[in-house]
Amino acid sequence: MGQQDQVAGVEALIAQVIAREGDYSDHPADRGGATRFGITEAVARADGYTGPMRRLPIERAEAIYRRLYWSGPGFDRVAALAPRLAAELFDTGVNMGPDVATGFLQRALNALNRGARDYPDMKADGRIGPSTLAALSAFLRHRGAAGEVVLLKAVEALQGERYLTLAERRPANEAFLYGWLADRLS
Structure with a gap:
């Protein structure tokens, strides 16, 4: 891009x-x-x-x-490799904070690296840096175009789980849950 x-x-x-x-x-x-x-x-x-x-x-x-x-969080650097993923990170970052969105990406990349055979695990520190970008690049190289879709699904799954947890822990958040989840479909 x-x-x-x-x-x-x-x-x-x-x-x-x-x-x-x-x-x-x-x-x-x-x-x-x-x-x-x-x-x-x-x-x-x-x-x-x-x-x-x-x-x-x-x-x-x-x-x-x-x-x-x-x-600021480096989603522009992610966009150079995976534009759809960067768009989701932006949206998630707006709703939950960029560190949380980046943490979702890092967790997903760690879980999808086939036991660190494709690239090493990284610390899920909520910061886009050289390790995160290298892992993303290696993931996309190993998994091809379909890899971005799978990674996007993993990030969205983590986001959805967090929304449900927020509503369960604070019933007042139920007022927002439907909209939070509906926004993920647009």
Whole structure:
């Protein structure tokens, strides 16, 4: 995937997230509190935004998504090898945090390396680095085009299990479970 394609791809991903998340929300069951375009107040404040959440500019939200949920965690580097997987990591990172999404990828890669015959296990530290990229590259080399689909399914399975656990541990999260799971189908 060329850099120009990647830029267009991440812009489309950001637009999809913003469309799904909607404008302003302050749902009483949402521990994240007030959000605009899916950006929580805590994230906006950490980014230096001091205004009311109802007025967070869409351009600011887009920049936050690009920096904190795409290039910052290294999903752009994953996209160069496996674009569909990178899109899923971005989406998962937005919902659960990029470290969690990366941890899912690392766990799946470790479990799919055929007892470390294809590539060595790595520490599931939630960071995209040389070991993760090398493992992903080796996995795709050994498994071919179908490998990305299988890896994507593994990451989605881990994500779904986490959503169910969140709802089981905190019944107020049941208000969001259907939407969390439905979003995975789009």
